[in-house]
Amino acid sequence: xxxxxxxxxxxxxxxxxxxxxxxxxxxxxxxxxxxxxxxxxxxxxxxxxxxxxxxxxxxxxxxxxxxxxxxxxxxxxxxxxxxxxxxxxxxxxxxxxxxxxxxxxxxxxxxxxxxxxxxxxxxxxxxxxxxxxxxxxxxxxxxxxxxxxxxxxxxxxxxxxxxxxxxxxxxxxxxxxxxxxxxxxxxxxxxxxxxxxxxxxxxxxxxxxxxxxxxxxxxxxxxxxxxxxxxxxxxxxxxxxxxxxxxx
Amino acid sequence: xxxxxxxxxxxxxxxxxxxxxxxxxxxxxxxxxxxxxxxxxxxxxxxxxxxxxxxxxxxxxxxxxxxxxxxxxxxxxxxxxxxxxxxxxxxxxxxxxxxxxxxxxxxxxxxxxxxxxxxxxxxxxxxxxxxxxxxxxxxxxxxxxxxxxxxxxxxxxxxxxxxxxxxxxxxxxxxxxxxxxxxxxxxxxxxxxxxxxxxxxxxxxxxxxxxxxxxxxxxxxxxxxxxxxxxxxxxxxxxxxxxxxxxx
DNA sequence: GGGCTGGGTTGATCGGTATCAATGCCTGAC
DNA sequence: GTCAGGCATTGATACCGATCAACCCAGCCC
Numbered sequence: 001x002x003x004x005x006x007x008x009x010x011x012x013x014x015x016x017x018x019x020x021x022x023x024x025x026x027x028x029x030x031x032x033x034x035x036x037x038x039x040x041x042x043x044x045x046x047x048x049x050x051x052x053x054x055x056x057x058x059x060x061x062x063x064x065x066x067x068x069x070x071x072x073x074x075x076x077x078x079x080x081x082x083x084x085x086x087x088x089x090x091x092x093x094x095x096x097x098x099x100x101x102x103x104x105x106x107x108x109x110x111x112x113x114x115x116x117x118x119x120x121x122x123x124x125x126x127x128x129x130x131x132x133x134x135x136x137x138x139x140x141x142x143x144x145x146x147x148x149x150x151x152x153x154x155x156x157x158x159x160x161x162x163x164x165x166x167x168x169x170x171x172x173x174x175x176x177x178x179x180x181x182x183x184x185x186x187x188x189x190x191x192x193x194x195x196x197x198x199x200x201x202x203x204x205x206x207x208x209x210x211x212x213x214x215x216x217x218x219x220x221x222x223x224x225x226x227x228x229x230x231x232x233x234x235x236x237x238x239x240x241x242x243x244x245x246x247x248x
Numbered sequence: 249x250x251x252x253x254x255x256x257x258x259x260x261x262x263x264x265x266x267x268x269x270x271x272x273x274x275x276x277x278x279x280x281x282x283x284x285x286x287x288x289x290x291x292x293x294x295x296x297x298x299x300x301x302x303x304x305x306x307x308x309x310x311x312x313x314x315x316x317x318x319x320x321x322x323x324x325x326x327x328x329x330x331x332x333x334x335x336x337x338x339x340x341x342x343x344x345x346x347x348x349x350x351x352x353x354x355x356x357x358x359x360x361x362x363x364x365x366x367x368x369x370x371x372x373x374x375x376x377x378x379x380x381x382x383x384x385x386x387x388x389x390x391x392x393x394x395x396x397x398x399x400x401x402x403x404x405x406x407x408x409x410x411x412x413x414x415x416x417x418x419x420x421x422x423x424x425x426x427x428x429x430x431x432x433x434x435x436x437x438x439x440x441x442x443x444x445x446x447x448x449x450x451x452x453x454x455x456x457x458x459x460x461x462x463x464x465x466x467x468x469x470x471x472x473x474x475x476x477x478x479x480x481x482x483x484x485x486x487x488x489x490x491x492x493x494x495x496x
Numbered sequence: 497g498g499g500c501t502g503g504g505t506t507g508a509t510c511g512g513t514a515t516c517a518a519t520g521c522c523t524g525a526c
Numbered sequence: 527g528t529c530a531g532g533c534a535t536t537g538a539t540a541c542c543g544a545t546c547a548a549c550c551c552a553g554c555c556c
Contacts, residue, residue, distance in 0.1 A: 079404045081491035087404040100393050107397040137385055144392035145348050149355040151399035156327045156335040158406035159450030163513065194534065202407030204514055209535055226521095226534065243329035411543065442504065455543055457505055474504065498556085505550075515540070522533085 020046060023119075025071040028095035033139035045129060046119040051112045058098065058110035066120045067099035073116030074191045077108050078199065088200040090150070091192065093177065099123075100144050114191050158202045161243065166201040167211040169241040171221070175231060186234055190227045268294060271367075273319040276343035281387035293377060294367040299360045306346065306358035314368050315347035321364030322439045325356050326447065336448040338398070339440065341425065347371075348392050362439050406450045409491065414449040415459040417489040419469070423479060434482055438475045 020026060020043040034042050046069075051057060058068070060079060070092050077098070078088040089108055092098060098110060121129075130137045157166055175188040190197070194205045201208065212229075215221045220237060222230040231237055239245050268274060268291040282290050294317075299305060306316070308327060318340050325346070326336045337356055340346060346358060369377075378385045405414055423436040438445070442453045449456065460477075463469045468485060470478040479485055487493050 077400075079400060081404070081408060083491055083494055085408040085491065087407040089400045089403050100396060103393070103397070108400055134382060134385075137382075137389060141385060141389045141392060144389060144396060145351070148348060148392060148395055148399065149351070151396065151403065152325075152327060152337045152356055155337050155399065155402055155406060156329070158403060159335040159447075160329060160333040193532095199407075205534080206515080206536085207513060210513095213535070243331055243333065246331055441502095452544055453504080454506085454545085458543095461505070500555080501553090503551090503553105505548105507548080508546085510543105510545070512542100512544090513540105514542085516538085518535105518537080520533105520535075523531090525530085526528090 020119075023071055025069065025095040029069055030097045030136065030139045030143055031069065033135040034133060041129065041132070045121055045125040047121075048117070048119045051116045051118065053112055053114050055116075056109060056111045057118075058106050058108070060107065060109045061105050064099060064104060064106045064123065066122055067097065067126055068110075069119050069121070070094055070096045070098070071117045071119060073112060073114050073118075075110050075112050075116055076192065076196060076200075077110050079108050086199045087202070088196060089154075090147075091177075091200070097140070097143055100140065100147065113193075113196065163201075163203055163207050164211050164214075165240055165243060166203065167197075167208060167215070168237045170197065170201055171229065171231060172234075172237055172241055175234075184234065186231045187224070188229055188231070190229065268367075271319055273317065273343040277317055278345045278384065278387045278391055279317065281383040282381060289377065289380070293369055293373040295369075296365070296367045299364045299366065301360055301362050303364075304357060304359045305366075306354050306356070308355065308357045309353050312347060312352060312354045312371065314370055315345065315374055316358075317367050317369070318342055318344045318346070319365045319367060321360060321362050321366075323358050323360050323364055324440065324444060324448075325358050327356050334447045335450070336444060337402070338395075339425075339448070345388070345391055348388065348395065361441075361444065411449075411451055411455050412459050412462075413488055413491060414451065415445075415456060415463070416485045418445065418449055419477065419479060420482075420485055420489055423482075432482065434479045435472070436477055436479070438477065 020031065023029075023031070026032060031042060048071075051073075057075075058077075072094055075092050075098075076088050077090045077092060078086050080086050091113075092110075099106070130140070157169055161169065171188065174190065175185045178188060179185050192200075194208050197203075198205045198208045212221070212223070215237075216223050220231075220233045222232050224230055236245075268279065271277075271279070274280060279290060296319075299321075305323075306325075320342055323340050323346075324336050325338045325340060326334050328334050339361075340358075347354070378388070405417055409417065419436065422438065423433040426436060427433050440448075442456050445451075446453045446456045460469070460471070463485075464471050468479075468481045470480050472478055484493075
């Protein structure tokens with residue numbers, strides 16, 4: 001079968017149509033800085049890939065040759081200590097841009113925690129593109145600032161919040177992560193294991209499990225499945241997460 | 249007295265000479281993106297100020313109207329919980345640029361911990377300057393990436409390191425902060441109190457004090473004064489900070 | 497001088513979370 | 527079907543760092 005016969009119009013007559021056109025993450029990602037008519041240039045330097053679960057595609061200390069944009073699925077970003085202690089610095093979902101926090105080598109590792117689709121840009125090429133489209137650089141700076149604010153919030157969590165406050169904060173951020181622009185959600189999915197939640201919150205598996213059990217017993221949440229939770233008392237969780245319920 | 253008579257040459261004949269020319273922090277700060285001949289434009293929008301100790305000049309949640317560049321002294325950046333718990337997210341010294349991690353409101357507070365000199369830029373004006381000098385925006389993006397990497401390292405510290413590892417990491421970062429480009433230093437100054445060190449490391453005053461006493465007793469450091477320390481066994485501290493001495 | 501205050505150190509005890517351990521549940525292999 | 531392995535939950539106990547408390551010291555005011 002001749003592939004050109006199947007989609008002749010798209011491939012031969014509409015040069016602005018590209019894989020980036022169809023990207024569900026485009027409007028929310030850094031790529032939104034690129035106008036529709038210039039999208040072909042972005043698409044030209046992007047390599048689209050699909051990764052199965054548990055694939056490490058960025059390794060801390062390796063030469064930072066590429067940037068990545070997640071278009072589907074979730075990855076964890078983490079750092080390791082020599083004896084195996086792990087700190088997950090963030091979870092990245094669709095629209096998330098990876099590779100910012102780098103000089104010449106990656107400052108963290110990244111691993112898929114479920115099947116993931118992403119597109120890859122080589123550093124020199126993206127740099128050239130930034131030169132042609134200054135709006136892209138502005139957008140990246142915005143992104144970096146947002147990540148910085150998130151990181152500072154996480155430092156507050158890791159340095160000063162109790163286990164219960166950490167888990168409450170996590171559940172709320174997860175609920176909102178799914179629908180960034182919409183109304184507050186009361187139901188959420190946890191694509192990561194308890195161990196990964198623990199490594200993100202600076203706790204142990206057992207403590208995370210116990211806190212969730214306690215929330216459930218107290219009627220603050222409902223466990224639909226191990227990876228599916230409904231927030232039955234969102235206001236209470238918000239108070240706890242903000243540090244207003246030290247006695248509770 | 250007529251001011252123009254006091255410094256006539258500077259003000260009337262040498263338009264390129266400005267306060268930014270004399271700034272000791274210029275070569276290491278974001279301002280290094282500006283060429284010497286364009287420095288006057290930078291100086292024109294900068295307001296130089298001197299602040300005494302313990303002055304809060306950025307308050308979390310306030311409208312983010314300005315950026316700051318520290319030229320002398322040290323400030324602490326921090327976030328608070330309603331009950332007074334504090335997490336210091338960083339200490340900023342000469343050359344450090346503040347205000348990156350913002351949307352429309354500041355994401356953190358800033359307070360001087362010793363007398364400080366800084367220069368202030370209004371957001372709209374700096375934005376305009378970025379438009380004229382794209383190199384400035386590139387430099388800011390670099391800065392943001394570095395801060396992001398630092399923040400991730402701090403998350404690893406807060407989430408997974410022991411008290412001794414945290415203090416060792418802190419001492420080493422302090423030793424290098426003073427001479428960013430030079431050889432590894434063995435002597436360092438601590439302009440902050442024990443309480444501020446504790447709030448930075450996610451510990452208490454007592455724990456910080458005890459760990460320092462222990463390091464001293466074990467001969468790993470020498471206390472020259474409460475705010476002055478010599479690292480007598482830097483290699484050992486580096487191993488501890490990196491997580492290689494779990495048994496020690 | 498005396499008293500006061502803020503910062504630092506050190507000791508005794510407490511408690512929140514880690515650690516160790518057992519069990520249950522689900523899924524995939526065969 | 528059975529078995530094995532990974533993940534989650536729950537209980538018993540241990541321990542690191544927090545808390546409570548006492549004391550020291552230097553600087554400052556009077």
